[in-house]
Amino acid sequence: MDLDKQLNEIFPGCVVRKDLLQRIKKGTNVPSFVLEFLLAKFCATDDPNEIQAGIEAVMETIHENYVRPDEANRAQSMVQQKGRHKFIDKVHVAFVEREKKHWAALENFNSRRIAVPEKFYRDNDRLLEGGVWAEVILGHNDNEEDDFAFYIEELRPIQLSRFDFDNFVAGRQKFTRDEWLEVMLRSVGLEPSGMSRRLQFHFLARLFPFVEANYNFIELGPRGTGKSYVFSEFSPYSTLISGGQTSTSVLFYNNQRRRVGIIGFWDVVAFDEVAGIRVRDRDTIQIMKDYMANGRFSRGTEVTANASLAFVGNIDDSIEALVAAPGMDLFKPLPPAFDLAVMHRFHTYLPGWEIPPSNSALLTNRYGFITDYIAEAFHHLSKHVNRYAYVKENLKLGKAVKGRDETAVNKTVAAFLKLLHPGGDPSPEELQEYAEYAIEGRRRVKEQLFKRKPDDEFAELDFSYFQKDGTEVPVFCAESKKYFTAASAAAEPEAGAKVPAPQAPVQKPESPDEPQEQHFTIHYGDTGYGFDRIFLPYLLGATKVEIEDPYIRASHQIANFIRFCELLVRSSEIRSIKLSTGSDDDSQQVVVSAKFDALAEDLKQHGVNLVYGFDQNLHDREARFDNGWTVKIGRGFDIYQKVEKSDSGFGFYDFSLRPCLETKVDIFRKEK
Numbered sequence: 001m002d003l004d005k006q007l008n009e010i011f012p013g014c015v016v017r018k019d020l021l022q023r024i025k026k027g028t029n030v031p032s033f034v035l036e037f038l039l040a041k042f043c044a045t046d047d048p049n050e051i052q053a054g055i056e057a058v059m060e061t062i063h064e065n066y067v068r069p070d071e072a073n074r075a076q077s078m079v080q081q082k083g084r085h086k087f088i089d090k091v092h093v094a095f096v097e098r099e100k101k102h103w104a105a106l107e108n109f110n111s112r113r114i115a116v117p118e119k120f121y122r123d124n125d126r127l128l129e130g131g132v133w134a135e136v137i138l139g140h141n142d143n144e145e146d147d148f149a150f151y152i153e154e155l156r157p158i159q160l161s162r163f164d165f166d167n168f169v170a171g172r173q174k175f176t177r178d179e180w181l182e183v184m185l186r187s188v189g190l191e192p193s194g195m196s197r198r199l200q201f202h203f204l205a206r207l208f209p210f211v212e213a214n215y216n217f218i219e220l221g222p223r224g225t226g227k228s229y230v231f232s233e234f235s236p237y238s239t240l241i242s243g244g245q246t247s248t249s250v251l252f253y254n255n256q257r258r259r260v261g262i263i264g265f266w267d268v269v270a271f272d273e274v275a276g277i278r279v280r281d282r283d284t285i286q287i288m289k290d291y292m293a294n295g296r297f298s299r300g301t302e303v304t305a306n307a308s309l310a311f312v313g314n315i316d317d318s319i320e321a322l323v324a325a326p327g328m329d330l331f332k333p334l335p336p337a338f339d340l341a342v343m344h345r346f347h348t349y350l351p352g353w354e355i356p357p358s359n360s361a362l363l364t365n366r367y368g369f370i371t372d373y374i375a376e377a378f379h380h381l382s383k384h385v386n387r388y389a390y391v392k393e394n395l396k397l398g399k400a401v402k403g404r405d406e407t408a409v410n411k412t413v414a415a416f417l418k419l420l421h422p423g424g425d426p427s428p429e430e431l432q433e434y435a436e437y438a439i440e441g442r443r444r445v446k447e448q449l450f451k452r453k454p455d456d457e458f459a460e461l462d463f464s465y466f467q468k469d470g471t472e473v474p475v476f477c478a479e480s481k482k483y484f485t486a487a488s489a490a491a492e493p494e495a496g497a498k499v500p501a502p503q504a505p506v507q508k509p510e511s512p513d514e515p516q517e518q519h520f521t522i523h524y525g526d527t528g529y530g531f532d533r534i535f536l537p538y539l540l541g542a543t544k545v546e547i548e549d550p551y552i553r554a555s556h557q558i559a560n561f562i563r564f565c566e567l568l569v570r571s572s573e574i575r576s577i578k579l580s581t582g583s584d585d586d587s588q589q590v591v592v593s594a595k596f597d598a599l600a601e602d603l604k605q606h607g608v609n610l611v612y613g614f615d616q617n618l619h620d621r622e623a624r625f626d627n628g629w630t631v632k633i634g635r636g637f638d639i640y641q642k643v644e645k646s647d648s649g650f651g652f653y654d655f656s657l658r659p660c661l662e663t664k665v666d667i668f669r670k671e672k
Helices: 003-010 018-025 032-042 048-065 069-082 118-123 165-172 177-187 197-205 229-233 283-294 319-324 340-344 371-384 388-394 404-420 428-452 486-490 531-538 555-571 586-604
Strands: 015-017 084-096 101-106 111-115 132-140 150-157 216-221 238-242 268-272 296-298 302-304 308-314 348-351 367-369 464-466 472-474 518-522 544-548 576-581 609-614 622-625 629-633 663-669
Touching: 003 177, 003 367, 015 018, 015 032, 018 032, 018 048, 032 048, 032 371, 048 084, 069 084, 069 132, 084 150, 101 118, 165 371, 177 197, 177 367, 177 371, 177 404, 197 348, 197 404, 197 428, 229 238, 229 268, 238 518, 283 296, 283 308, 283 340, 340 428, 348 428, 367 371, 388 404, 404 428, 428 464, 531 555, 531 629, 531 663, 555 576, 555 586, 576 586, 586 609
Parallel strands: 111 150, 216 308, 216 348, 238 268, 268 308, 544 576, 576 609
Antiparallel strands: 015 367, 084 101, 084 132, 101 111, 132 150, 296 302, 464 472, 518 663, 544 622, 622 629, 629 663
């Protein structure tokens, strides 16, 4: 039976053609699980005409209920005129201590002072920690004595109301292992038919943190391979922290509020651009070590949680050079605060350099599970299913795989079983296949530890497992097999002697200073994204910049633009700035022009010429430099949340400390 037909018959209403998502994803900033929520609602059919009508209904719903950030003012006005309106948006709830009140905020609606009934945040803690996407009916408050204009009438998180795990398991039994592997990969939008088994396992490994509680995952590799996509788009039970600063109170426990941090509210907490992580207080790393080791920590009170930690980041150096050179290793991009103890707690290291750049050829046009449905399945597997005991009983590992190494391998194999054999057991051959992949992922961690500390603490690298017939099978890492051999790594050192790190000819690494193309998302509440971080690497050699941004008109938007100009004066050779922007009407142009004229006079004192103009047909927001680099930001320069001087004022002057609004950033180079 055709796999698509089989999947539709066994899981009716729970699957969707994944290419439909790609057809409507472009041009929207809506998470995949939200779009598929709508596709499942309107496109649950095989009939081409009904699918087309369903897509039109989805697009109409997005048009009517999803607000782009630059349409916030119009949306607020619409609620005031109509009295109430339904939106699809990400909702946050914050407790304002000085007022002793909770206020809701809608990201794209751009209001941070919305009255919210207690029942909503009482019944959904994630509103208070990171926010959730939901269908929200907002009402307008006509009482002029109140200090808020909007209130939430209804709130419905975009998730399944009920998930039947028994039906999920029963349906799985009607597929072979290889068929189910294809279903899993298609459910995240990938087409596995042209992939090697190893590449299929690499993509599957990104899902391990979703199904195995307290799993510590790391993937480092080139840019543009989709490392963070799964963690930001795939599940409402995952949250992605994009670089910047982090702290104990945010991650683990807030002593002042006596409240567990985000670690207690998500199945997966992922750190994007891990190299940029900056730790605010010394306790954070120590608590992280405790948590990564056993899923609990003490912060005045004993806290236990189940969230897995995932760390993803970029490697700019040659992999061959990092592996071969005695003074370098594959953990090079990690921040200095990540010491050997943190690295030792990683359960697997996914070799991101083996994953090809994201492209249309990797995407599927076949059926897969609705993201919301499979996310609920993974949530259940993480919370209620334990395969560790089965793995420990049925998998025999070599004598070098012990302690944390054994735990790591067993947890990885358990994740394989949860993903591919929910409710069933693998064949001996399948179990061996999973074991070999799991051992390699853990060995990659151990090899880097050995390179950093080449003595007997990490010297046992002759990892292996036993087949059913008793044959011992050694396992190596693909990139380092010719440098690490079982004989040299496991040799017993003389008393007090150091075990030498493997030697090999060193290939000169690529220059890490050369700016690279980047495509990433700044998430709501992220910090660490001052203009210098976004633009500075791309100013070298530039003398002119042309800027198109239709929304440099409000006072705070003009202030942000001035900060950008200050960066150009302070840190570049820019001598010409050309700005095209928009306006609401002629009177606004007069006011804005006066401010631009004053700015132009100031810039002249620094040898910079500013020319500006108004164009009501602008849509895109980008800065084009004459050295070939283009920086496109979805929100233009308006990427920061409002910070009042009347509050603490923290982050008012330093944009790198100010929380951001959500937006996408694309930085690429064109031929001069």
